[in-house]
Amino acid sequence: MKNNIVYKYIGKVLIGFAILFIFPIIVSVIYHEDFIPFVIPQIISLFLGLGLNSIELKEEEKIFAREGFSIVTISWILISLIGALPLWLNHDASFVDSLFEIVSGFTTTGATIFKDVEILNKSILFWRSFSHFIGGMGVLAFVMTVIPLSKNDKSMHVLKAEMPGPTVAKLVPSMKKSLIYLYGIYIGLSFTEFILLLIGRLPVFDSLLITFGTAGTGGFSVLNSSIASYSLFAKYVVALFMFLFGVNFNIYFLMLIGDLKTALKSEELKVYGALFIGAVTIVVLNTISIFGNLFTTFTEAIFHVSSIMTSTGYSIGDINIYPTTSRVVMMSLMLVSACAGSTCGGFKISRLILCYKSIRREIRRLVHPNSVQVITFEGKKVSEETLKNTNIFLLLYALLIILIAFIVSFDGFDFETTTNAVFTTFANVGLCFNISNFADFSIISKLVLSLGMLFGRLEVFPLISLITDLKKK
């Protein structure tokens, strides 16, 4: 990389990241646990950050799209490597397993390699869930909100590379203010959930960690049984908030400024709602003979559909008893996921709408060869560039899934388990048919799936462009 500004920027990100270690250290002090595993990575992150930050810029360097991609990708890889250290240093898992676990955390996947999470230190549990909370909005988004940046550093290219969705729109003209609003909404929603869970008589520690998991749509839990052993009230609270965190945050912003009309007009929101209701209906009809009781069926369906659709991955029961139709519906939802501009993974509903509209236009063109149609989304014109980009994204998305599935297939699991493991990691869901944890996968599979999670979270292009960039050299 020629551009020093990339290193300098990454330095700043690492300094910001070092600050975050304070939280698990506090937790380990409270619970009288060993805090050394957190201090070591903190020091590494801080010094590496300071070192990189001290690089002198040769001339007036600027961040363009390519630099944006590089900064985001390298930062995410470094943060995953450093973030994995506490688990490894605490002798909870091998380094590859630790890496898988923390990538799963930061990408808000929630797939775990631990067969038993209940024996882990509280501080380690906290660190896992906390990584969801940070990863949900984006590590760089966090750094850009917290750390004072120079004029050049406030680059939309960085934000674009990290923020999910086909297009990134700022809420207000200033980027920093936009981010503060977004974080305000994020923390506000999280806080509400936390309070509601406390009202539901959950322990403070559990409430906090489940809130982290829901907010980032991650899915790491405190208990092996996920949410199953909590009260019905808590289950509904979690189900509701999983759904809410799957909504585009711009809509909350519109509601906050009182523009309810525009907010409710959102095409994406309507499709999200319709898909949700449709999926719940199908699953209820499909599983009622299994559960017998309509209310239980309904609770299960609502919880699991919203868990899978928003790529969270909490569960309140054994999903392996679900019949094939429900599995197909849920696995399709896994890939599509919820709205752009939320904390969800997956393909995003807005892209699905754009693809659907392009398909419809092409079919119209077959019938009316001379027809001209501009595709609009949320009442605005969508550029041909964005459409092309979305279609290519769909293709890459499918190709990568097949490629990863091919590599994982060597582990010798059956077809459904293999594809499902790939879907659930690539779409950052974490919940999976036939698998309760990823401990039995080979080292290579774990590494490839970790990479898959990063691909999924950063939406393919940043990583691909970095790889092609490196290949040129």
Add this chain to the structure above:
Amino acid sequence: MKIVIVGIGKLGEHLARLLVKENNDVTLIDKNFEGKEAIINNEDVNYVEGNALDSLTLTEAGIAESDLLISVMKDDAQNLMCSLLGKNLGAKHTIARVRNPEYTNSINIIKDTLGLSMAINPELLAASQIAQTLSIPSALDATSFLKGKVDVVSLKVKEDSKLKNTTISHLAKKIGDSVIICAIERESEVIIPSGNTKIEIGDIIHVTGTRKDINNFLKYTGSIADKTKRVIIAGGSRTSIYLTRMLLDMGMSVTIIENDEERCKEISEKIPKALLIKADVSDQNVLYEEGIKYCDAFVSLTNIDEENIVYSMFASIVGVPKIITKINHIELDGVMQKASIDTSIAPHKIAANHVVQYVRAMEHSGASSCEAVYSFGDDIFEMIEFKVKEDFKGINKRLMDLNFRENVIIGAIQRGKNIIYPSGKDEIKLNDTIVIVSKSNLIRELNDVVR
């Protein structure tokens, strides 16, 4: 009234003619009167050459004493600017033409801020006229009265019509008094019918009634056509955009054929539901491909009259049941009939009628006031809405006892929420709104209807 008209284009000229006919003092302003001598020489008007945005020019035209300033220059912004100046220089009322759809969106703010009495958008008016006509496909033309409660539709009496060779009174016995045939056009003449007027083949009859009653009447005459579902519009003009929106709201499907790709994209972005075809309308393959044979209506709205006429002729050859043609400036009597173009629309004429209606209402404010005026059949007859006030001579008298002028009938009476289609025994009461049908320029105020 003293009226100043700024901008002598199609609309300005037409307005000047109509307003002079109504005995107003009209002064024209334009930068250049070259090529516009006809209006100055043939009509009783005054004129000032100069820039209307210059207060000196406006003063010279007598703006200070004027009752009304009408700005119909090419540019919207200039019209608004001129109205603002005129208002401040003493014009009592101002009317400006505003065509830009973006301005139209915020027209209420503009009107309030500039003290504008009326903003006219000829294209929008034309579009709603076309939409209305398409909603009653068997009619040549449709307009509504009394705030939409009463329609007047015109239809041609064809050879197979039940109406041919019947007298009005004979017809009334059969269909009751739910609709009134209020005017008959025969060879560019208008007949305001009495009981023994006979309807002949080739007549264009104008019928007033509620939408439901008119539909029943059309059913009776056997001339009801299927509901319009598929419409093809030739040309992506501003009128096309307004019209497409209205038609889509009425549940029709709309195909617009436009040759400019950028324009197509622009319209597609504004109206995603419309089907935009980038093609030359004069390519018959395209027309066949887009199903001109199966469409219910064809509307030619390009900016060139000659093209519109040719496209409509083609649509007529193919057999499209309903064809509407926009004609901006061609004024050659009889050509339209020869080209078998039944319904033609001239935006500037519709706009001019709108203004004249406003001027008359202004003139009569106080007395039994004129609320609206509609002109028909190239201004040979008109329908006027009047609000009945105390000064009307015929209050509380039966219609048969009133000595009506020739060529005047009452088309409808609105009393409260009810609509009455009057017979000789009905009376006119205070605060009724009545619709008078008469030959043009007979009626200035309500008392003119009686001798």
